[in-house]
Amino acid sequence: xxxxxxxxxxxxxxxxxxxxxxxxxxxxxxxxxxxxxxxxxxxxxxxxxxxxxxxxxxxxxxxxxxxxxxxxxxxxxxxxxxxxxxxxxxxxxxxxxxxxxxxxxxxxxxxxxxxxxxxxxxxxxxxxxxxxxxxxxxxxxxxxxxxxxxxxxxxxxxxxxxxxxxxxxxxxxxxxxxxxxxxxxxxxxxxxxxxxxxxxxxxxxxxxxxxxxxxxxxxxxxxxxxxxxxxxxxxxxxxxxxxxxxxxxxxxxxxxxxxxxxxxxxxxxxxxx
Numbered sequence: 001x002x003x004x005x006x007x008x009x010x011x012x013x014x015x016x017x018x019x020x021x022x023x024x025x026x027x028x029x030x031x032x033x034x035x036x037x038x039x040x041x042x043x044x045x046x047x048x049x050x051x052x053x054x055x056x057x058x059x060x061x062x063x064x065x066x067x068x069x070x071x072x073x074x075x076x077x078x079x080x081x082x083x084x085x086x087x088x089x090x091x092x093x094x095x096x097x098x099x100x101x102x103x104x105x106x107x108x109x110x111x112x113x114x115x116x117x118x119x120x121x122x123x124x125x126x127x128x129x130x131x132x133x134x135x136x137x138x139x140x141x142x143x144x145x146x147x148x149x150x151x152x153x154x155x156x157x158x159x160x161x162x163x164x165x166x167x168x169x170x171x172x173x174x175x176x177x178x179x180x181x182x183x184x185x186x187x188x189x190x191x192x193x194x195x196x197x198x199x200x201x202x203x204x205x206x207x208x209x210x211x212x213x214x215x216x217x218x219x220x221x222x223x224x225x226x227x228x229x230x231x232x233x234x235x236x237x238x239x240x241x242x243x244x245x246x247x248x249x250x251x252x253x254x255x256x257x258x259x260x261x262x263x264x265x266x267x268x269x270x271x272x273x
Contacts, residue, residue, distance in 0.1 A: 007122045007123060014115040014119050015085050018111075018116070020092055021112040022112065024092070026104070027051065029104055030045075030163050031174050035151070035155065036059060038155040039158075040058060042155075052085060052088070055085065056086045063075060063082075063131075065135070070131070073123060074134075077123055078124045080124070108174060109175065112181075113184075121185055191263035192262060193236050193261050194236070194245065195234050195259040196256050196258050196259075197231075197258075198252075199229075199231075205218065205233055207248050208249075217234045219232045
């Protein structure tokens with residue numbers, strides 16, 4: 001419960017910073033960040049409704065998709081973040097922080113992307129295409145920032161018709177900066193090799209297989225001091241999956257010896273289909 005409260009507090013702070021980045025750097029110059037936020041800014045030009053509420057309405061069907069693919073906790077934190085973002089964007093006035101549009105779109109994109117990446121790393125998201133990006137990243141082993149950048153091409157093309165080509169070029173700066181910032185914080189595509197020496201190998205291996213679609217290799221081992229038979233479990237996971245993997249190991253075998261290293265390259269079947 002304490003961990004959930006700390007995550008919720010952190011996401012609260014990050015969400016207000018996201019709202020500040022949008023209302024102070026991007027929206028005043030009609031520069032988009034892509035995704036649902038960008039779509040909402042375009043819709044706002046034709047419908048006199050606060051951008052935050054438009055974001056909320058578009059996200060409803062995506063909430064349902066994320067619930068089935070990413071779990072209850074992820075969607076709870078995501079829904080909380082979206083509601084809070086809608087409220088924060090209404091509270092924070094739309095006012096340009098800088099008179100330089102290029103600096104605004106770069107700094108705003110980076111600030112927004114860092115907050116999005118940190119929110120995803122904490123187990124939630126800012127909703128919208130982030131939900132789709134996280135789902136695809138888990139299934140296809142591609143970085144979230146890379147996916148977001150390419151999924152936003154449709155938003156960029158639409159913005160060219162609505163705001164003109166000049167604003168579209170600035171939008172490309174913001175989207176690229178945001179995507180790179182997301183990948184700086186959220187390193188789901190970074191692979192880790194986990195080696196676990198345990199006596200409780202049967203229950204632990206079953207738990208890990210249920211937790212992630214990863215294969216596990218087991219080899220026989222023997223303790224040098226106790227001469228008790230043990231198993232060495234070896235598996236490769238993403239960095240994003242590390243916290244819940246460590247938690248599962250602690251629950252099943254608190255005394256297990258665990259060695260974690262960064263995998264430079266992975267060949268073969270990374271996912272267990």
